[in-house]
Amino acid sequence: MSSLFPALSGGAAERRPALRFGDRALTYAELAAAAGSLAARISGSGRVAVWATPTLETAVGVVAALLAGVPAVPLNPRSGESELGHILADSAPSLILAAAGDELPSAVRGLERVDVDVNAPAAPTPATGNVSDDAPAFIVYTSGTTGPPKGAVLPRRAIATTLDALADAWQWTADDVLVHALPLFHVHGLILGILGPLRRGGSVRHLGRFGTDGVARELNDGATMVFGVPTMYHRIAEALPDDPGLAKALGRARLLVSGSAALPVHDHERIAAATGRRVIERYGMTETLMNTSVRADGEPRAGTVGVPLPGVQLRLVEEDGSPVPSYDGESVGEIQVRGPNLFTEYLNRPDATAAAFTEDGWFRTGDMAVRDADGYVRIVGRKATDLIKSGGYKIGAGEIENALLEHPGVREVAVTGEPDDDLGERIVAWVVPADPGTPPDPDELADHVARRLAPHKRPRTVRFLDSLPRNDMGKIMKRALPQGSGH
Incomplete structure (x- = not known):
């Protein structure tokens, strides 16, 4: 074949x-x-x-x-x-x-x-x-x-x-030239980033190591698309104020695509303001390849991963497996998908394979999301680490992280839940401050979230760190966060 x-x-x-x-x-x-x-x-x-x-x-x-x-x-x-x-x-x-x-x-x-x-x-x-x-x-x-x-x-x-x-x-064609610096042992860098251009008859330029100078150089030399992970786009957003050449180069791109983790809305907005180009996001995983994307001819709605791709069926379900009653942009459910994009099995693990699928053949992604009435999907976190049940509410860590990243005193953040006798779980924010010498006041951060989202979504505990643990793709590894007391 x-x-x-x-x-x-x-x-x-x-x-x-x-x-x-x-x-x-x-x-x-x-x-x-x-x-x-x-x-x-x-x-x-x-x-x-x-x-x-x-x-x-x-x-x-x-x-x-x-x-x-x-x-x-x-x-x-x-x-x-x-x-x-x-x-x-x-x-x-x-x-x-x-x-x-x-x-x-x-x-x-x-x-x-x-x-x-x-x-x-x-x-x-x-x-x-x-x-x-x-x-x-x-x-x-x-x-x-x-x-x-x-x-x-x-x-x-x-x-x-x-x-x-x-x-x-x-709208990917043979005329597109893709630039990226992603590793080639994951589906993002290898299947999308190398095999994608080859299937179209286009070309790919791999930078070897990510750098904003390399991205700008290739875009100035005819590249039309950029693939990256949020860490890369965060570095781009940080560099833009002092690098008008980078902003001009990014403005030449036909498509800027981010994946593998959620791109904070704050970085979306900074890049769009400086370049006139919106980064679009897509959503997939090793077992499913790609499930959804913001379309090139669609609305680039920051904070969403777009709509299901052709051939992909997607539904949100409650904990008991029943469908989420309405797609209202607020009701949280687990994403389940079905389609020809799925893997066939976990090698030598029939038990894990069986557990991954529902009786009617849908794959349980473990990702929690809300869906708007027009089909746009917004992921709020992983079921295991990002769904916080506090005071009777189901809260996605992702929206709290986005709100905290809008605070000028926050450079990076991860939000988790911890057991709480009164609330069931309390919201904990792990913050890398913009200025380690003068970290923001924890109460100010909690009020900042309460004003932007809702009072029940405010972090009850804030812990300051020098850095967040990340894997090779730049994803924050919440299970590796240290245990300890905080403010």
């Missing part, structure tokens, strides 16, 4: 740029040759691990695996030995693809190693016409909050349908 990438089949697109990492680049003809040659080598290999550094070799290796009809297991090069050991034991790949010269840790040295040659001459690509749309394309390991990571098996149909749905929502 090499039709995942029609532009690799030759024709007028051959000379078009496909991939660029720093000063190294491949045209479609060169990518077809390198990936086709490698596909011939690994055909019939079972599963293959990919040492997913932000390089041409990773992109070529993944495309080769897809051309060969072989499931790929992307490995985070920053993973520890025990996590790598678990992933390799669970997925049992037959070999590992890596860039020549990459030093691999001892956990993977027992695997046969195949160095990826990005300059390999063309070779006959194995026929994959008999590969089913439901055949596994990737096994991507989720960052397990409890227990070891689980391998989500993503079928080829999920890759194709998600990328085509995004093409519809974002």
Whole structure:
């Protein structure tokens, strides 16, 4: 099913740029040759691990695996030995693809190693016409909050349908040039950020490491789209007041897309005011790929993740599984989704797979949201860590975080709930102050939230930190917050 990438089949697109990492680049003809040659080598290999550094070799290796009809297991090069050991034991790949010269840790040295040659001459690509749309394309390991990571098996149909749905929502074409600096062991950076442009016949320029100067340089040199996570857009928002060149470059972008976590409304507004461009958000996860997005031709409503993508069914349910009675922008429910974008199973975990789906086939995302009457979805947090039940109310941590970020004394914030004898749970704000020497008064912060939202949403406890714990994608890890007393 090499039709995942029609532009690799030759024709007028051959000379078009496909991939660029720093000063190294491949045209479609060169990518077809390198990936086709490698596909011939690994055909019939079972599963293959990919040492997913932000390089041409990773992109070529993944495309080769897809051309060969072989499931790929992307490995985070920053993973520890025990996590790598678990992933390799669970997925049992037959070999590992890596860039020549990459030093691999001892956990993977027992695997046969195949160095990826990005300059390999063309070779006959194995026929994959008999590969089913439901055949596994990737096994991507989720960052397990409890227990070891689980391998989500993503079928080829999920890759194709998600990328085509995004093409519809974002008016994404072969003329688009994407710039990003996302890691390539997650679906955001790899499937959306590398395979997305290749499926359209467009091109991608990977910065290697994020920097506002690199984003501006590429936008000034013809890039049309930017993918990033909230941490990156926060840095952009912070840099804009002193960098008119950056504001001008961002104003040239056709589309600025943020994902992997919620982008604070405060950063939305700062970027829009400086550049005239609205960042749009989308919502997905490893198991579902993409579920919703603000459309390129729709209203870029800050703080929302837009509407369901074509082919995706989405509903909000109460704790007992009954539908949320009304989409009024206030009633909170858990998001459940159904559609061709979903994973097929957790590898070797039939128990976890069964628990993840309802009896009528909907996937339980664990994300809590409200939905407006016109279909726009606003996520208020994770069921496990962001839904706070206080004084009889169900409160989403996300809206309190957005309100606190509007206070000039707050640089970063995370909101959690803690047991409280009177309220059930009390709202706790973990604040990184803008000026560590003079942190804002906790009562002032509580009043600030009460004025903007409602009195029952005010934080009852404020704790000041130097920084918030984050994972590789910039998501705040609330379970890693220290325990202790506060104001």
